Amino acid sequence: MSLTPGKQAPAFSLPATGGQAITLDSLKGRKAVLYFYPKDDTSGCTLEARNFQALRQEFAASDTEVIGVSPDSLKSHDKFRAKYDLHFPLASDEEKSMLHAYGVWVEKSMYGRRYMGVERTTVLIDRDGNIARIWNKVKVPGHVEEVLEAARRL
Template sequence: MTLTLGQKAPQFALPVTGGDKISLEALKGRKAVLYFYPKDDTSGCTLEAKDFQALRDEFTAADTEIIGISPDSLKSHDKFRNKYGLAFPLAADEEKSMLEAYGVWVEKSMYGRKYMGVERTTVLIDREGKVANIWPKVKVPDHAKEVLAAARAL
């Protein structure tokens, strides 16, 4: 599925670190950054997580939740969060249902080998649960700052 600006964001309910669950319904009335990343504790994903963490207070001031989503397990997420002091939740989508609903579970290719994986993507959801912005094929440097600027402008 391809997301379009202004559409109602696809529903989801996933377990997150800390023993909670997160859902689109629970975020209603607040803005949310859903950032989809391939794998815990890899170089690009770590840099991206640290960048969002560094701006967390500013996202909070902009009434915006940050949620990282990958197909890793909660156990993996807990280790990743603890290692880097991440204070925002990481959602585990081991079944890949949300990844597929948001169109980020795609065929990738490395060294001529094709495989399925997460395309690094960020989606900004507005207070009504609609897609306000989409960043496909994210390049990590300065990405979190760009997302923060968009969240503030909402």
């Protein structure tokens, strides 16, 4: 599925850290940043999470919820959050239903080996549940600041 700015975001319901369930409907009325990342506690994913954590107050001030999504288990997410003192939810999509719906579960290649994995992607959703902006194939340095600026303008 290809996401299109201005269109309704695909519905989802996922378990998340803190014993909560996160759904598209539960985010209505607020802006949301869904950032899809490959794996807990790897260098790029850790840097991205720590960057979102560093600007968490600024996102909150712009009425924007930040949610990390990966196929890792809740147990893995809990360890990751505790290790890096992250104060935003991480949703677990072990079934990869949301990853497929958002088009981020893709074939990747490293050192000539092909495999399926998460393409680092960020989606900004408006208060009505529509896609406001999409960042594909994210490079971590400077990315979180760009997302914050877009959230502020929304």
